[in-house]
Amino acid sequence: MxxxxxxxxxxxxxxxxxxxxxxxxxxxxxxxxxxxxxxxxxxxxxxxxxxxxxxxxxxxxxxxxxxxxxxxxxxxxxxxxxxxxxxxxxxxxxxxxxxxxxxxxxPGVSAVQAAFAAVGVDWLDAVILDAHHALPLTDTEALARREKIAVLGGHREALAWIVRLGGRLGNGYTVVVCEDLTMPGERIRIFEPGAPIDGPVASRTIVLFLRKELLS
Ligand SMILES: C[S@@+](CC[C@H](N)C(=O)[O-])C[C@H]1O[C@@H](n2cnc3c(N)ncnc32)[C@H](O)[C@@H]1O
The missing domain is CATH 3.40.1010.10 (Tetrapyrrole methylase, N-terminal domain)
Structure with missing residues (x-):
């Protein structure tokens, strides 16, 4: 019917x-x-x-x-x-x-908006990748030409992929790990690309790769 x-x-x-x-x-x-x-x-x-x-x-x-x-x-x-x-x-x-x-x-306020707002950077031209549902297939060379990359995904496999991506993107980026945005346990930490993201990480986590000059 x-x-x-x-x-x-x-x-x-x-x-x-x-x-x-x-x-x-x-x-x-x-x-x-x-x-x-x-x-x-x-x-x-x-x-x-x-x-x-x-x-x-x-x-x-x-x-x-x-x-x-x-x-x-x-x-x-x-x-x-x-x-x-x-x-x-x-x-x-x-x-x-x-x-x-x-x-x-x-419409609603996205975690991506909340993450960029938390660091005070606009998100025009940002690339958004979903590692929450499946690990994305990416072209690292093309990504490395972008200033702002946001990756959705808080589970262990996604985070391991994010760390490997950081290693490939190299030192020009600052990695901002944003957990539980707007919630009581909100936590925002800065890492070097490729450095392990230590400790338990919230299932609601978004990671930004931002060209270093954007945060200086
Ligand atoms: C199924 S997606 C949903 C995205 C949602 N529609 C949005 O616009 O934010 C779930 C992913 O969103 C991100 N996310 C949702 N809420 C979040 C929060 N409060 N803090 C950090 N990341 C969050 C995480 O990456 C999580 O794996």
Missing amino acids: GIDSDRLSITIIGCGPGAFEYLTEAGRRAIRAAEVLVGSARLLDLHAAPGQETIVFGSDISGTLEQIERSLTRRAVAVLVSGDPGLCSLARPVLRRFGRETCRVI
Whole structure:
């Protein structure tokens, strides 16, 4: 059976990098108006009202899409994503499955924006790499011509890849490791390229490679 888009409404809401106050007023209103909220356990804990129906989104994307479809036949659904929906989020599979005519997207503050804001550097011309989902295939020579590189990814494999990338990019860069931005445990540390990133690192970590002169 096809999807009847007249009856359907999905709002995809960017909830910002972490802290509650980084959710926009537009996002807050859309959450209040939704009958079913879909999101990670953390986002649902933070934003769902008592009694609001929720669907916890885990790693099973197709299972979550099926649940959204079942809910849609009855009610307005809001999908909560961290940061901005336009960057490595559930928004892409939701838009592909249900179509742009069915979905409204409310932007949010991305972790990338928060990271560049934390160091006071603009992000025009920045290259954004996603090591969160899979290690990126990169052309180091082309990357080494860029002044600003942001890499998403806080797990062990991503961090090992980031350290190796630093070694290949060389000394012209400062490495800024940003953990849990906007949250109570926020930590920002500076490393030399290729130096090990020591200690436990937050699963929410973004690493910036910035040409040294940008921070001088
Ligand atoms: C699935 S992606 C989601 C990105 C999100 N849509 C955005 O615009 O920020 C998750 C990655 O975002 C980054 N991230 C999300 N929140 C963060 C935070 N508060 N501090 C640092 N990095 C964060 C981490 O690199 C994490 O691996």
